[in-house]
Amino acid sequence: MIKARGLARQFRTRGQTVEAVQGVDIDVAPGELVGFLGPNGAGKSTTLRMLTTLLRPTAGEARVAGCDLLTDPAGVRKRIGYVAQGHGSGDDQKVIEEATLQARFYGLPIGKARHRVNELFESLELTEFANRTAGALSGGQKRRLDIAMGVLHIPRLLFLDEPSAGLDPQSRSNLWGHIRALHKSGTTIFLTTHYLDEADALCDRIMVIDHGKIVAEGTPDELKSQVAGDLVQFDTDTPSVAAEITAKVDDARELHVEGNTVRFRVPRGDTELPGLLRALDQADVALLSVQVHRPTLDDVFLTMTGRSLREAANA
Numbered sequence: 001m002i003k004a005r006g007l008a009r010q011f012r013t014r015g016q017t018v019e020a021v022q023g024v025d026i027d028v029a030p031g032e033l034v035g036f037l038g039p040n041g042a043g044k045s046t047t048l049r050m051l052t053t054l055l056r057p058t059a060g061e062a063r064v065a066g067c068d069l070l071t072d073p074a075g076v077r078k079r080i081g082y083v084a085q086g087h088g089s090g091d092d093q094k095v096i097e098e099a100t101l102q103a104r105f106y107g108l109p110i111g112k113a114r115h116r117v118n119e120l121f122e123s124l125e126l127t128e129f130a131n132r133t134a135g136a137l138s139g140g141q142k143r144r145l146d147i148a149m150g151v152l153h154i155p156r157l158l159f160l161d162e163p164s165a166g167l168d169p170q171s172r173s174n175l176w177g178h179i180r181a182l183h184k185s186g187t188t189i190f191l192t193t194h195y196l197d198e199a200d201a202l203c204d205r206i207m208v209i210d211h212g213k214i215v216a217e218g219t220p221d222e223l224k225s226q227v228a229g230d231l232v233q234f235d236t237d238t239p240s241v242a243a244e245i246t247a248k249v250d251d252a253r254e255l256h257v258e259g260n261t262v263r264f265r266v267p268r269g270d271t272e273l274p275g276l277l278r279a280l281d282q283a284d285v286a287l288l289s290v291q292v293h294r295p296t297l298d299d300v301f302l303t304m305t306g307r308s309l310r311e312a313a314n315a
């Protein structure tokens with residue numbers, strides 16, 4: 001659905017050249033929900049604006065939704081949906097009229113336009129606000145309206161730029177539900193975010209961008225398992241026996257005993273733990289509690305760049 005090679009964009013401002021995106025390769029298969037994660041200024045929006053034809057790349061090439069980005073931008077535009085950051089629609093018109101007009105712009109006859117808008121408003125829980133102006137909607141309602149506007153023409157590929165930026169936790173999780181439903185209905189989705197939890201909760205696959213370059217790529221689980229591994233911790237009345245048995249686990253590292261607590265790292269806690277628990281049981285070691293901490297995506301970012309994503313975002 002997306003195949004980009006060496007996509008790059010420079011900006012010249014006040015005599016200086018900013019290398020906003022430095023030759024990225026992006027592959028997105030039909031049906032995927034891919035997250036483009038990075039701190040502020042990493043190059044996410046610039047990449048998205050290139051892929052959606054709004055900004056011409058300074059180098060590289062791409063096919064998007066079956067059309068060549070450089071030679072057939074109109075074809076790309078027809079086949080994709082794009083929801084930009086912030087709310088773009090006018091504030092003095094009823095939202096249902098605005099959406100119907102937008103559907104007419106996409107070439108739907110009036111009856112079909114009304115039907116599509118009603119159907120979308122229903123699924124995005126906007127029906128009760130249909131006669132309000134956009135200015136009278138909450139942040140979460142506006143974002144859902146933005147999404148409705150972006151998918152009126154039933155695009156196979158939808159780009160979302162920071163979909164839940166600025167929303168409260170409840171509106172965010174509600175919006176995620178709608179994004180998941182769109183994905184389930186067959187829409188391929190490419191979204192940018194600087195929220196780790198959003199990437200983790202929504203995406204099949206994540207690409208991490210920093211300073212205009214892709215620094216990591218994989219499923220959330222793959223990325224996390226590239227880092228130090230899972231931290232396993234258990235409490236027992238016989239910690240020294242437990243530690244002795246744990247030391248025999250091939251991949252166990254950083255084994256520490258502190259009071260009744262035994263702590264160590266393994267690449268995958270879920271696959272290593274059953275065998276270890278059996279061995280502990282055979283040695284009559286009674287466990288009082290067991291915890292497995294998976295590394296977070298922030299640990300991934302820290303490993304790849306030497307900085308925490310949170311620090312980078314606040315910089």
Ligand SMILES: Nc1ncnc2c1ncn2[C@@H]1O[C@H](COP(=O)(O)OP(=O)(O)OP(=O)(O)O)[C@@H](O)[C@H]1O
Nearest residue numbers: 011013018020038039040041042043044045046047
């Ligand atoms: N029109 C422009 N002129 C000059 N520099 C620009 C322009 N647009 C973006 N940049 C610079 O390019 C870099 C990447 O910006 P971009 O907006 O793509 O980042 P981002 O990852 O989307 O950040 P955010 O999360 O803040 O939206 C930044 O250093 C930014 O200042």
